[in-house]
Amino acid sequence: MSYQTLAYEVGNGAGTITLNRPEVKNAINEKMHEELFDCLQEARSDENVRVIVLQGTNGSFSSGADLKSIPVEKLEHFDHGEYLERTYNKLVRLLDAINKPTVAYLNGTAVGAGLSIALACDFRVAEHDAKLALSFMKIGLVPDAGASYFLPRLIGLSKALELSLGESISAEEAYRIGLIHRIGNPDQLMETLKQAPPTAYSNMKNNMKCGLHLSLDDVLEEERKGQQQAGKSDEHRQALLHFLKGVKK
Template sequence: MELEQNTVKYEVSEGTARIVMNRPEVKNALNLEMHEELRAAFTEASSDEDVRVIVLEGAGDAFSAGADLKSVAHEDTESIDYGHYLRETYNRLILLITEIQKPIVAHLNGTAVGAGLSIALACDFRVASYDAKLALSFMKIGLVPDAGASYFLPRLVGLGKAMELALGGTISAEEAYRINLITKIGAPDELIETLHAMPGQAYGMMKQNMKEGFEKNLAEVLEMEVSAQSQAGASVEHQQALNHFLGRT
């Protein structure tokens, strides 16, 4: 189906939901309307049984320039509570993205800076075009990295490199790949095809176990694996895959 939205395009084709941030005139900077429409699109993709993979990308030559500060600071800049704004916008979006059990690919088709990059960090995989430029630009305007960057970035690249990136320097796709910030360079098609072949239920539980493994001790993670494996072992997907492996089909 297609959602009738102004700032986000949403379409489903052959099991892939494409969510496109569509404000190319401002490099897909996020305003309040886009936040609402992104949440609607991700919610629809999560609940649609025909969707197996979700792809987030930007219209034009950018992924996202982050927060549309002009829309945030349209009144008295000295009285703005950015923390309250975060709770109502980015925090809700990031938590929704991380709760979705389906594979989510951020296709960095161009510039990804500030909170735009933060959103990509919350996705399962990041594929960047060869000319993509990535940066956390918060410190340059006297703000701290937000929208989950403080959580995801150190886990992806290590604490030292995360703190270096937080200083605001721009890096290329090649450098991002070298430090494990992105999954691959180029088009996301091959990765999407691979993800389509994954058993959906098992993938969702694997995703949850991997993320919670950072916070829990070994004994807790082992029990999570026991629970997940019991469910996966009883699934139709497992039986079909096992029969295929054993040559029964």
């Protein structure tokens, strides 16, 4: 499938999605929403894709929502809530539901909803010169696209409130507070994730998310079901045989 607002490439176990509207710093308009949703679905269902990577181009990950794409005459009566439900909410729910590893490579500025989308990925890696900000409050809006859900879980409520005031932070600060996993490029992380057994990773991801809001008994039950499924998988059997051969040597 060909795309107008992004590029998609599959190779060496990775499905790489590149936001490609450099003239507006990869701001997300409705066309990009549609294409990004479709592309994520394509990568999700492709057995050749072990890891999904989302990145930007030309020194920017994404400058967030493309407000300039809204006709001026419609701004006064523009329904932000309706727009969210039709675009970002749908996209973030999909990102959260994908059972493959997802990596946001912040290879440049990530602000507003651009950063929100990165928060919905499993992992975040930022280049040294990347600037990160939730800039909603600076234009009289509240953080959205899942930021209010993911951010407090990643860095705690107090720090999430501070970051939501809109000041940008460096990659070093983002790493210090636990917002990103690494500084630099994601190559090493991607190689590790490609080796992760798919069935076990999917269940591990589900169990960890359940651990945030379910009771201990409920989580233990999720672990039981997940381990039962993983134990029947081909990747477990192959890994076990490999381990036993090593022990015999």
